[in-house]
Amino acid sequence: GLCAPAQASAGAAAEWPLAALVTVTLLATVLAGTILLCQQLCRERRRHQQRAAHKSAQTEALCESLQRFEGFANATDCGFGMAELDGTITYVNPALTRMIGEARPEDAVGRRIADYYPPELHDKLLNEVLPTVMRTGHWSGEMRLRRCDGDLLDVEENYFFVRDEEGTPRLIANILTDIRARKSTEAQLRLMASVFEHSGEAILITDASNAIITANRAFTALTGYSLDEVRGRNPRILSAGLTSESVYRHMWRSIDSSGYWQGEIWDRRKDGAIYPKWLSISSIRNAAGETTHHIASFTDITERKQIEERIQHLAHHDPLTGLPNRLQLEGRIRQALADARRDGNALAVVFADLDNFKFINDSLGHHIGDRLLISVAERLRAAVRDSDIVARLGGDEFIIVLTRLDDAQVAIALCEKIRQHVGERFDIDGHALHTTLSLGVSLYPLDGRDADTLMRAADAAMYHAKGEGRNNIQLFDSRLNEAAAMRVRTETRLRDALEHGHFLLHYQPQFTTIGEHIVGVEALLRWQPPDEEMVPPNQFIPLAEDTGLIVPIGAWVIDEALAQLARWRSAGIDGLRMSINLSAHQLRLRELPRLIGRSIEQHGLQPADLELEVTESVAMRDPESTIGILTQLRDMGIALAIDDFGTGYSSLSYLKLLPISRLKLDRSFVHDIESNPNDAAISAATISLAHTLGLEVVAEGVEGPAQLGMLTQLGCDLLQGYHFSRPLAAPALADFVRDWRASH
Numbered sequence: 001g002l003c004a005p006a007q008a009s010a011g012a013a014a015e016w017p018l019a020a021l022v023t024v025t026l027l028a029t030v031l032a033g034t035i036l037l038c039q040q041l042c043r044e045r046r047r048h049q050q051r052a053a054h055k056s057a058q059t060e061a062l063c064e065s066l067q068r069f070e071g072f073a074n075a076t077d078c079g080f081g082m083a084e085l086d087g088t089i090t091y092v093n094p095a096l097t098r099m100i101g102e103a104r105p106e107d108a109v110g111r112r113i114a115d116y117y118p119p120e121l122h123d124k125l126l127n128e129v130l131p132t133v134m135r136t137g138h139w140s141g142e143m144r145l146r147r148c149d150g151d152l153l154d155v156e157e158n159y160f161f162v163r164d165e166e167g168t169p170r171l172i173a174n175i176l177t178d179i180r181a182r183k184s185t186e187a188q189l190r191l192m193a194s195v196f197e198h199s200g201e202a203i204l205i206t207d208a209s210n211a212i213i214t215a216n217r218a219f220t221a222l223t224g225y226s227l228d229e230v231r232g233r234n235p236r237i238l239s240a241g242l243t244s245e246s247v248y249r250h251m252w253r254s255i256d257s258s259g260y261w262q263g264e265i266w267d268r269r270k271d272g273a274i275y276p277k278w279l280s281i282s283s284i285r286n287a288a289g290e291t292t293h294h295i296a297s298f299t300d301i302t303e304r305k306q307i308e309e310r311i312q313h314l315a316h317h318d319p320l321t322g323l324p325n326r327l328q329l330e331g332r333i334r335q336a337l338a339d340a341r342r343d344g345n346a347l348a349v350v351f352a353d354l355d356n357f358k359f360i361n362d363s364l365g366h367h368i369g370d371r372l373l374i375s376v377a378e379r380l381r382a383a384v385r386d387s388d389i390v391a392r393l394g395g396d397e398f399i400i401v402l403t404r405l406d407d408a409q410v411a412i413a414l415c416e417k418i419r420q421h422v423g424e425r426f427d428i429d430g431h432a433l434h435t436t437l438s439l440g441v442s443l444y445p446l447d448g449r450d451a452d453t454l455m456r457a458a459d460a461a462m463y464h465a466k467g468e469g470r471n472n473i474q475l476f477d478s479r480l481n482e483a484a485a486m487r488v489r490t491e492t493r494l495r496d497a498l499e500h501g502h503f504l505l506h507y508q509p510q511f512t513t514i515g516e517h518i519v520g521v522e523a524l525l526r527w528q529p530p531d532e533e534m535v536p537p538n539q540f541i542p543l544a545e546d547t548g549l550i551v552p553i554g555a556w557v558i559d560e561a562l563a564q565l566a567r568w569r570s571a572g573i574d575g576l577r578m579s580i581n582l583s584a585h586q587l588r589l590r591e592l593p594r595l596i597g598r599s600i601e602q603h604g605l606q607p608a609d610l611e612l613e614v615t616e617s618v619a620m621r622d623p624e625s626t627i628g629i630l631t632q633l634r635d636m637g638i639a640l641a642i643d644d645f646g647t648g649y650s651s652l653s654y655l656k657l658l659p660i661s662r663l664k665l666d667r668s669f670v671h672d673i674e675s676n677p678n679d680a681a682i683s684a685a686t687i688s689l690a691h692t693l694g695l696e697v698v699a700e701g702v703e704g705p706a707q708l709g710m711l712t713q714l715g716c717d718l719l720q721g722y723h724f725s726r727p728l729a730a731p732a733l734a735d736f737v738r739d740w741r742a743s744h
């Protein structure tokens with residue numbers, strides 16, 4: 001909307017002085033003649049007053065004419081001046097007096113024309129302007145006056161002769177117009193034109209009939225068309241034919257009603273390439289409200305669209321592997337289910353989880369971990385059909401949706417293929433890595449008819465696979481649902497057990513490697529329902545944790561273990577530290593430190609008599625609050641140990657932040673330590689790492705002399721396991737300690 005109104009006003013600005021100039025020139029020519037005559041006649045009148053008595057009527061008429069001229073000359077904004085042929089000024093009107101900056105017209109009279117031009121224009125004045133007037137009778141053009149105060153003033157000048165009755169040039173007259181306003185308008189116009197020309201946006205101007213009048217450089221750069229090629233044509237020639245008619249209809253409706261439209265349309269370049277552009281169109285109307293022009297400006301938004309697509313992609317894909325993420329997966333499963341329903345096919349949802357990813361990630365670094373995930377993603381993708389879906393949920397969890405299956409057998413066979421593929425060696429940055437997959441499978445329509453149910457079923461099946469020792473495939477089994485019902489029954493029984501004292505503790509001694517002294521015991525929870533077999537903790541603790549029952553049960557354990565330690569003390573068995581397992585729920589209890597402190601006090605013990613064990617995964621969950629509570633406990637003087645070390649999620653750097661004093665090397669590493677070089681290496685690394693961090697290492701699950709030998713050699717500090725003793729009931733433990741101490 002900038003150009004056209006500016007043009008209109010510039011046109012007006014340019015037009016009126018011209019028209020005025022012509023009028024003024026004509027008038028002035030006539031009047032200049034008149035004034036000349038008047039002056040002559042008036043002089044004559046003075047000289048020959050008596051002689052001229054008979055001519056007085058004529059003289060009066062002329063004087064009247066002179067007055068009229070003066071009236072005009074005084075009123076006009078145009079400068080008017082006259083000079084002798086030699087350049088001596090004889091007359092200036094008030095406007096010219098103002099232009100040249102004199103106080104009164106008389107001040108200019110008698111001076112020379114050249115006095116009012118800057119020296120650099122003297123040459124032009126004397127050698128071009130005045131000679132031209134002499135030769136041709138007139139000169140017109142732009143000049144610059146130098147005012148008395150030295151300021152310069154741009155003017156348009158019209159020099160001409162005033163001739164006498166015989167036609168002989170007698171005077172030089174000049175009509176001047178101040179063109180400062182026009183000049184600045186022109187400068188502004190030039191600026192506008194260069195904005196137009198240099199704009200990064202392509203700009204196109206059409207007339208009322210929408211024929212192209214002009215276009216700028218960016219237009220040519222963008223479309224490939226030169227101005228000559230498009231002038232007079234309808235911008236329709238730019239269209240790629242991809243934008244629907246309704247878009248154009250809407251566009252014109254909006255331009256007609258509001259004078260404006262913007263939006264996205266597809267165009268074709270001269271070379272045929274199609275591109276999306278963001279287009280704004282404004283219509284320009286004249287005072288009567290009629291559209292005179294349209295101004296269209298547009299930019300190529302190919303790049304912006306690409307970025308948008310990339311953002312879209314990022315929102316729906318896992319950035320690491322490029323696989324669809326959970327968001328995308330949901331839509332795709334729904335689609336796949338709709339297809340399966342229509343075609344009467346089966347479909348399998350497979351939950352796949354890498355078994356030892358965390359360990360690889362933590363020990364070799366995120367860089368290797370990431371590369372491994374990428375490679376696993378590639379193998380998963382390669383193992384299935386293009387029409388199947390492979391997605392990553394995050395971490396080391398993948399979902400595979402196998403479509404168009406004839407039956408469950410095919411799903412199992414495909415999963416087996418996947419398991420084997422991924423189980424093969426990966427060579428990453430010089431590391432030969434092995435990883436295995438635990439796979440859980442649910443089938444449509446057997447296990448569920450909607451995405452949610454199928455995902456949940458596959459997830460349950462995957463956990464089952466983990467529970468079955470990892471690296472295997474489990475089909476969802478409705479018995480997993482029965483297991484859920486069973487859990488509800490067990491929960492009731494657990495509450496009952498707590499109320500009726502059906503829990504008890506067993507204790508397993510811990511030994512120093514050097515000297516094999518008993519220095520502590522670990523309290524291990526047992527459930528002894530009446531008239532039934534004793535239940536090991538793994539069978540009820542997970543449920544107790546899920547239901548929150550672990551909190552009261554855990555409180556009971558702490559109090560009972562400390563009471564037992566006090567009883568042993570009074571029976572003369574001392575030098576024992578009590579290790580107690582804490583669950584994640586307990587760590588979330590703010591009053592935990594206070595509870596423990598009270599219990600220690602009640603039983604007349606010291607904080608140093610107690611050691612709390614938290615599993616690695618628990619310590620790593622919600623690190624901030626965990627560190628807070630653990631630090632409080634440590635500050636009380638209680639020792640802390642990380643249980644099952646090596647199986648969980650630790651990042652080694654994070655370990656440094658924990659206020660711990662011991663690591664318990666998981667028994668899965670201890671178990672094969674003498675036969676499996678991997679396990680031996682992990683154990684060795686853990687022990688040396690712990691020592692570097694100033695921590696002691698307790699090996700759990702020491703079952704035989706070979707493991708003992710190996711752990712001794714690796715410098716492990718403390719040992720615990722069947723090799724020395726199984727967990728024992730309190731009286732048996734007391735006997736064991738007495739016997740051991742007597743015989744060692």
Ligand SMILES: Nc1nc2c(ncn2[C@@H]2O[C@@H]3COP(=O)(O)O[C@H]4[C@@H](O)[C@H](n5cnc6c(=O)[nH]c(N)nc65)O[C@@H]4COP(=O)(O)O[C@H]3[C@H]2O)c(=O)[nH]1
Binds near residue numbers: 703722
């Ligand atoms: N194969 C083998 N196993 C050995 C050997 N020596 C000891 N064990 C077993 O290893 C487990 C060691 O406990 P944990 O790692 O803390 O693992 C514990 C601990 O995480 C949890 N737990 C036990 N008591 C409590 C408790 O009071 N509170 C909480 N929150 N968790 C408990 O239950 C887990 C299992 O406890 P348990 O069944 O008593 O199993 C005990 C123990 O009986 C050995 O030489 N070979």
